[in-house]
Amino acid sequence: MKNKKIYLEFIRIVACFFVIVNHTVSYVFWDYVPGGKTWCVSVFSFFLCKFSVPVFLMISGIVLLGKEDSYGKLFKRIKKIVIIIIMSSMLY
Numbered sequence: 821m822k823n824k825k826i827y828l829e830f831i832r833i834v835a836c837f838f839v840i841v842n843h844t845v846s847y848v849f850w851d852y853v854p855g856g857k858t859w860c861v862s863v864f865s866f867f868l869c870k871f872s873v874p875v876f877l878m879i880s881g882i883v884l885l886g887k888e889d890s891y892g893k894l895f896k897r898i899k900k901i902v903i904i905i906i907m908s909s910m911l912y
Contacts (some may be wrong), residue, residue: 828879835872835879841870 845866 825882828882832873835875838869838872841865842872845869884891 895900
């Protein structure tokens, strides 16, 4: 990581926060009366936080966009990801 971009790390932190808020608020607003102030705030924050997952994908694209990899490196990276997915699926 020679050229670490600090602003991307800040965006990741904010996106992580919004993922946590999204997961916690999604179950909370079901307990409130629809139309109430608390319910409206919960629904607003729920939909506000939906941008966080696409942000992670965009950050990955930004980081990987500048790299000139060969097909061998690409398949090696895909192989690692597939192995991790299979192992985690077996453990789950």
